[in-house]
Structures are given as structure tokens and as C-alpha cells.
Amino acid sequence: MSTLTRRNLLKLAGLGGAAAMAAPRWLRAAEASAKKPNIVLILSDDYGIDGVGCYGSDRFKNLTPNIDALAKTGIRFDFGYCAPLCGPTRCLLNTGRYAFRTGGLTNGSWGANGLGAKSPDEFPIAKMLKQAGYATCSAGKWRQVGETPGEWGYDEWITDPTAGGWYWKNTYTKNGKEVTEDKEVYCPDVCHDFAMDFMKRHKDGPFFLYYPTHLVHGPILKTPDSKPDSKDLYADNVAYLDKLTGKVVARIDELGIRENTLIIFTGDNGTARYGMGDQSGTVNGKPISGRKGTMLEGGAHVPLIANWKGVTPEGAVNKDLVDFSDFRATFAELAGSTAKSDLTFDGVSFAPQLRGQAGKPREWIFVQLGRNWYVREKDWKLNQAGELYDMKNCPFEEKLVAADTTDTEATAARKRLQAVLDKLNPAGGKVAPAGEGAGKAKKKAAKKEGAKKEGAKKQEKKAAE
Secondary structure (H helix, E strand, C coil): CCCCCHHHHHHHHCCCCHHHHCCCHHHHHHHHHHCCCEEEEEEECCCCHHHCHHHCECCCCCCCHHHHHHHHCCEEEEEEECCCCHHHHHHHHHHCCCHHHHCCCCCCCCCCCCCCCCHHHCCCHHHHHHHCCCEEEEECCCHHHCCCHHHHCCCEEEECCCCCCCCEEEEEEECCEEEEEEEEEEHHHHHHHHHHHHHHHCCCCCEEEEECCCCCCCCCCCCCCCCCCCCCHHHHHHHHHHHHHHHHHHHHHHCCCHHHEEEEEEECCCCCHHHHCCCCCEECCEECCCCCCCCCHHHHEEEEEEECCCCCCCCEEEEEEEECCHHHHHHHHHHCCCCCCCCCCCCCCCHHHHCCCCCCCCCCEEEEECCEEEEECCCEEEECCCCEEECCCCCCCCEECCCCCCCHHHHHHHHHHHHHHHHHCHHHCCCCCCCCCHHHHHHHHHHHHHHHHHHHHHHHHHHHC
16 A cells, blocks of 8 residues: 555554454555556447436436446546547547647547647557556547557557447457458447456456447447337447446456446447437436537536445535546546656546545536637636636526626636636647538548559659550
8 A cells, every 4th residue: 555554554443353354344445545446437429418317317217227326336427528529539538638739629630631639649548557557458439539549558459440330240350450250240249348358367457448339329220139129229229338337347346356446437428419319318307408519518518427436435426527638637646657748738637536535626627629619617618709608507508698798707707717718729729720620621631642642653654664
């Protein structure tokens, strides 16, 4: 242990002999908290708070018992924020740096006009944890981060070459090599088995398992548990996501490492249109403002649950602001990382909150997608256009505040948030070309590169003649 040894803790408690052999729960918790914990990060796909029972989901309140159990015996964070799309969120999570610093602006960023985060320019979570003695693994969706998981610091990895992820296919990529099966397999199960095997082989720890599951991204197809006449395949997918989450926890229990393993469940952006139809999902009878791909609350407000048996307080509900840059800072603290870097990292560690302590909560979070962004406090947000919103009734309502308001609370909030944006200066960083989305820019760059290659071939042919 880092400060007090087990023997000293027992002496302080007046315990010895047989009592020392059967250490009390508080001592086991203290020991677990002091060790480098295993970290399992489950990242669901296109899954907002309106999909989780413990967040008040109306449609799925009975379909997420395993996810809800993690919250019941751990901490539910009510203000967790990512980016509104898959790619930017995964870049933010892995780098701990905002998009205007890395170029990870939107799904089409990678390779477009030099934008997109590149592993040699970053010091991501997996590389940092490897230096701290961790075995690292990525199991699931990856493509939108660019390059390969191996180049980003993962020792072992399994994925496929598509943006949304494959479901029923006979091929996938395992540690850089394409694997072909004799028949179609359900890829979420293949990735799950790979992840569980990794944990088994590294149960003595410490290990970091990044588990970006394909569920519940489209296309919404049958699961192995779907009935032939199922009328709601989306609900089937939510139920299967919950089932796999439960199997992760069960395997950790079977391996006897629950008290030294931090489990985090979260989502990469809000719920997608194909999940809820034309209407937003509802929480406690009220529709959420916005969904995936929007700069409204529902675009980036996602479930965030942490469970570390004996360490996280059971059934706690935390109201601190958290954004996805915070994962790197938190894991660095838990791992005791002393690695140095000249890069600017944006995260604030919430490790103290995991232990039931107050910590130093954020005063604001920052969300960016392409050329749009906002900075947000609990009650207010200010965007790149200078629009101030009253967020006191989020996630259901966002009230635009008149630019000429004389309300003292609103004017003070505008001043605070503008000072944050001035300091961050997103417009001065890496931005998408004006009037052109990053996806379009990527196609343009690819076309230009193709023309160069064709010209080179013609020159080679001419020289040969």
C-alpha cells in the first residue's frame, strides 16, 4: 500500500491474530483503493440516458437490469458529457484533449486536409497506462479513431473495418490479421469473448480493457436472443447490450478480482434517430432535448456509471460535471502515473469522487463538433455564435436568453463562460474548412490523392517506354 501498510492499519484498528486473517471490509476497501486497479471501460454506441432504466427511461426501464445494478451498487453520474458523434468522442476519450487541439472534429476528420488526431502526436490513455505497468486491450468498434488500436497503445485488439461495426459477418480483424470463419458469427459476441479471455489471462493485473461495443449502433439487426417474430429489434439490441454488460461483471466476479477492478459504463453520444423513430426518447415522461449529431443537450449528455466494489459508495448519485477528457486524468491518478508530456490535457480527475470524496469538481465542460461548440455550466451554456441558454430545466428544455437581457444572473453567466471560451480559443486551433464538412473534405482529399497516383503511374509508363 502506498501510505500505510496492512499491518499498520490493523494495529491502528487494534486488530491482530485471527482478526488480522479475516480482514474487515473497510480494510479490504482501503487496500483496493491503494493498489493500481484494473480498469474496464464499457463504451456503448448511440446510447443516451433515455435508454437506461436507472436514468428514468420510460421505454427501457425493465430492459437494463445489469446496467442498473452497477448504479445501485456504485455511482451514477447525472452530468456526463461526450461529443455528439462517435469519432470525436472516441478521440476525446483516448487523448484527453479537446478536438480543436487534436483535429478529431467529426466522423470524417481522419485524413482530411491534415485534420484528425495522429497517434505519434498524442500521448493517449493506453500508452500512458502501459508505462504505468498495465496490460492493455481494445475489443470492439475502432475505425473512426484512425490508424489501428495497436498504434494507439493497445497490446491486443479486435475490431472490423466499418464505421458502425459489423454484426452478422464471417470476417473480422484480430491483432492486425484478418480472421475468416466458416460461417457467419455475431461480432459483438466475438469481441466479448476476446475481451473476457484477455481479462482471464491478465487477472493478476493491472490491466486496462477498453470495450467499445457495437451495440446499439445501426443497422438494427436481430441478436442471438431475438425471437423469429420479434417486433422490436431495437429493444432486443438494448437487452443484449445489458446482457453482455452483466456477463462482464460476472466474469470479473468469477476471476475473484471485483474488489480491485473499476468498471465504468457510458455511451459515445446521444440516442440516434433509428433508435427512437421521429420522437426523442423520454425520461420520466418527458422528451429529451436533442439526439445524436445535434448540439442540443441530448447530443452529448450520456449515461456514466462507475462501480468499484468496496470503494465507490453504493447507490450514490453524483451531480458533478464530467466530460470525456476527464477519463485520462482519472486513470492517470488511479494508476499512479508519473509520465510527463509537453501536451496540453483538458481533463480533471474524478478519482476522489469514485472514493466518495468531494474532490475538485469541474466548473464547466466543453463540447465540440466540427465548427460548432459550447461551454456549459450546470445552469447555463454559451456557444460559438454567442448564444446564451438557460439550462436549469435540462435535459428537457433549453431556453435561449435574449442578447440584450438585463437579468443579472444571466449577464454574469455570459461573462464567466465567455472568459472560458476566450481562454480555450477553439477557433485558433484545428478547425474544419469553412463551408465544408470534414466528410466532404475527406472525399476531396482522397480524390486529389487519387489524381496524384494516376499521374505518377502515367509518368512511370512514359519513362518505361
